[in-house]
Amino acid sequence: MQIRVTVNGTVHDSDVEPRTLLVHYVREVLGLTGTNIGCDTSSCGACSLHLNGEAVKSCTVLAVQADGAEITTIEGMAAADGTMHPMQQAFMENHALQCGYCTPGMVMAATSLLKENPNPSEEEVRIGLEGNLCRCTGYHNIVQAVLAAAGGE
Amino acid sequence: MIPAAFDYVRAESAEHAISLIGQHGEDAKFIAGGHSLLPMMKLRMAQPSVLVDIGRLADLSYIRDAGDHIAIGALTRHMDVEKSSILAEHVPLLAHAASHVGDPQVRHRGTIGGSIAHSDSASDLPATTLALGATYIAQGPNGTREIAAADFFQGFFTTSLEPDEMLTEIRVPKMNGAGWSFQKFNRRAQDWAIVGVAAWRRGNDSGVGLVNMGSTPVLATSVASAISSGASVADAAELAAADADPQKDLNASVEYRVHLAKVLVRRALEESSK
Numbered sequence: 001m002q003i004r005v006t007v008n009g010t011v012h013d014s015d016v017e018p019r020t021l022l023v024h025y026v027r028e029v030l031g032l033t034g035t036n037i038g039c040d041t042s043s044c045g046a047c048s049l050h051l052n053g054e055a056v057k058s059c060t061v062l063a064v065q066a067d068g069a070e071i072t073t074i075e076g077m078a079a080a081d082g083t084m085h086p087m088q089q090a091f092m093e094n095h096a097l098q099c100g101y102c103t104p105g106m107v108m109a110a111t112s113l114l115k116e117n118p119n120p121s122e123e124e125v126r127i128g129l130e131g132n133l134c135r136c137t138g139y140h141n142i143v144q145a146v147l148a149a150a151g152g153e
Numbered sequence: 154m155i156p157a158a159f160d161y162v163r164a165e166s167a168e169h170a171i172s173l174i175g176q177h178g179e180d181a182k183f184i185a186g187g188h189s190l191l192p193m194m195k196l197r198m199a200q201p202s203v204l205v206d207i208g209r210l211a212d213l214s215y216i217r218d219a220g221d222h223i224a225i226g227a228l229t230r231h232m233d234v235e236k237s238s239i240l241a242e243h244v245p246l247l248a249h250a251a252s253h254v255g256d257p258q259v260r261h262r263g264t265i266g267g268s269i270a271h272s273d274s275a276s277d278l279p280a281t282t283l284a285l286g287a288t289y290i291a292q293g294p295n296g297t298r299e300i301a302a303a304d305f306f307q308g309f310f311t312t313s314l315e316p317d318e319m320l321t322e323i324r325v326p327k328m329n330g331a332g333w334s335f336q337k338f339n340r341r342a343q344d345w346a347i348v349g350v351a352a353w354r355r356g357n358d359s360g361v362g363l364v365n366m367g368s369t370p371v372l373a374t375s376v377a378s379a380i381s382s383g384a385s386v387a388d389a390a391e392l393a394a395a396d397a398d399p400q401k402d403l404n405a406s407v408e409y410r411v412h413l414a415k416v417l418v419r420r421a422l423e424e425s426s427k
Contacts, residue, residue: 055257
């Protein structure tokens with residue numbers, strides 16, 4: 001089936017099988033491998049990206065469902081000159097990652113969270129990131145980074 | 154994991170969706186947000202031959218004050234239920250329960266109608282709308298009909314919807330200031346409830362719905378009867394599992410579920426009775 005999506009500002013016309021998952025489309029058709037596949041069961045959040053401005057788990061969305069949508073992946077977060085998004089900067093400054101596997105999904109979920117709740121409490125950040133699992137950090141520095149980004153934005 | 158191959162058709166209206174599902178027969182399934190169906194398709198627990206996409210039927214996404222009840226379009230997403238000021242005022246139990254569905258990413262996609270039609274007894278909203286005495290509106294080729302929530306859930310993932318009917322609206326009575334509580338016991342934040350309880354109370358009137366206490370969401374009528382005849386919260390809560398037929402799984406034995414139900418119903422009634 002023919003779909004048209006705008007990914008990180010670029011329009012793509014593609015012919016996809018209906019069963020193609022959005023995460024596979026983004027990674028394998030568009031080559032944007034920053035979006036990771038973790039659990040593949042809509043639990044871990046590693047595949048989070050923005051669909052029309054909201055974080056979704058792209059392992060649980062069909063590419064055909066995203067037809068016509070605006071998509072942002074981690075590759076679309078930094079400015080064209082390479083300046084990091086404030087959330088990426090906050091993750092770096094707060095050492096909010098170890099292995100980095102969950103990080104793209106965390107950044108996408110966290111920016112979506114701040115869009116809905118610009119000044120969250122620590123508890124609201126923890127609840128807001130409940131859909132993203134990190135197996136390294138114990139979450140502390142991730143939460144600190146999101147709070148820092150909220151304060152700075 | 155990739156689902157088995159299927160044909161995909163997109164509905165332009167509710168009538169179109171019903172006509173498409175009629176054309177394609179019993180192996181066709183509606184897909185809305187897909188957050189119940191796609192995981193099952195990826196695990197090959199569901200293998201529909203045709204998906205009829207109703208996710209773009211924007212006119213079925215609404216929350217309206219309809220006098221004595223609130224009318225919610227079936228395509229309304231969990232996040233919109235959670236953040237609705239109309240529901241916060243008139244049916245706060247439902248808005249709160251919606252905030253416990255999955256996680257934010259899931260709530261950006263999943264819909265209330267999809268959750269109810271999918272009819273997983275471990276889901277939060279079927280039991281919550283059951284406790285609230287909701288009515289569901291089904292549209293078929295010959296028009297619409299009302300189905301009381303208490304008559305809707307027939308068995309494991311089975312509802313009284315006909316194969317060519319679509320759930321289009323959920324009507325939830327206003328709570329009119331009733332006390333309420335939502336109790337969800339799980340091991341990890343985003344997990345399904347091992348046992349969940351949605352309850353409300355106004356004087357001797359009450360409603361208690363149980364999550365994951367059997368093959369269907371359960372209306373704990375014995376508890377409500379006890380409350381209406383003046384029983385204490387503690388005594389009523391002892392009847393929590395009287396209408397349930399819980400199963401064991403990796404998370405809980407039958408005995409543990411029954412115990413949890415009693416504890417959570419007691420807590421829910423205490424909170425609702427304040």
